[in-house]
Amino acid sequence: MPTLPFTLVVITRNEAQKIARCLESVPFAAEKLVVDSGSTDDTVAIARAHGARVVHQDWLGFGPQRNFAATQCSHPWMLVLDADEYLTPELADELQRRLPALMESDAAAAILRRHLIYMGRPMSWYRPAVGEKMARFYHRERARWSDVRVHESLQFKGASPTFHAPFLHDNNPSLVEKQLKVLLYSELKCRDWLDKDKSARMWQLPFVFALSFLKDYVLRLGFLDGWRGYVIAQTAASYAAYKRMRYYEMRVNPASRETAAAALTRSGLDH
Template sequence: MTAFLSDPAAVASTPAILPLSLVVLTYNEAHTIARCLDSVPFASEKLVVDCGSTDATVAIATAHGARVVHQPWLGFGRQRNAAAAFARHDWLLMLDADEYLSPELEAECRERLPALLAGPAAAAGLRRHGLFMAAPMRAYRPLRGERKLRLYHRERARWTDARVHETLRARGPVAMLDAPLHHRTTPTLLHKQLKSACYAELKATDRHAAGRQPSIALCPLIFLGIFLKEYLLRLAVLDGARGYISAHLSANAAVYRRFRLYEMHRNPASIGEARDWLVAHDLEREA
């Protein structure tokens, strides 16, 4: 045993473990959590912050080397900040359960992160690639290398407190990694529409609480503006029929949020009724 440990070739082949925490928020992610955790073998800590999963998420996470802590759901931004406080390291790689590192990104992290973690950087961006209708997009920008700040020093960056579509605010230099971060979300259009409706509920509820008034008369122009932005400026046009569908869904979601806000003003009771329905269908974490 001693001879093996002192063998230079054996030591050189041992993968380096880096002083950072992989942090993953979960809620009923049994079908994705193992892939996510296993894609980051170089993290010295794997931390799963669960908000009440009723499936096998916790057991699978534990079996794949994660420490699991339980935190009631606070909204996306506040939940991420709360999760950061549980980590043992200042440098965090915060992924969603349906995200995972490509082999190329794992190799790039092993090569570049030692210097990055030792330097003055506040955060690093990852290029996230996603699927739409079970296939990669050729050109549509949000699904072809969209920059996402996910690696950061918790004393130099902080998430906004938004309940949905939170952003990481860095206070210092930001680096950029090049290899792809894979994102396997909304495997069908049904999944995408349900997720979009849940996000719309959160945004509409926040705007209603802030006293925002809906602008129904502008909805046709809003639909057209969002559609043209997604289809032309963000290059969905180059992805054929799937690009058209994606641009249309984005424009429809923007209009639906305003329709829902209008309904909340006309019928405030609908807020609680919608919430009860989401809870009954196990979608309460999203909204």
């Protein structure tokens, strides 16, 4: 298959079960780059077997890790996927047709639509899970990831074309993995809040949970996806509440910051 002059970038740690599918979904990338932060499984070997160049970088946080990855690419244009994401054949076809003109333009980035697979099958109605728009194709000299530990976003100016066919996110094989991710993401978000010396507003906690649940279950149409919609809304509300409780604990008991970090490391959750 003819290749196009861009780099597929994937950041990994212990993604042996997913990385092959991700890399194989983009056979037309001239380069595949995996930036690994210390996998102890077969991630690195599998990535190399599927044509990727692997670079090691100790974990910096999601935003800084992605910005580091951009410096390692052989091409200025990049497609960014997570290991649990992959292109549909329809999007692969669309990218091959439209990318040459895009890469000749002065655009900074392009928008892709992501569909979520949750509890083993696609969501049908929940708004963030059906066609969520994400900037994932970009020129490294015209765009940059926000320097935050988690929930990073691509920062750029100007118009950005949108691709219509979706890529898929096979999210959290079970609720166990989801809850482990909640622990890690909460810790990272709280560290960002500490850096900014954000005040802990515990009086907001009951309202945060209720409003978050209603937003996802009602306004974002989670209820139309049945019990899976209920679960995804409840999990999102729990995450919103838990990270605020954890931040409060970090402020009133600073020693918990190091004990929690050690616990995450022992459990293999320090990313």
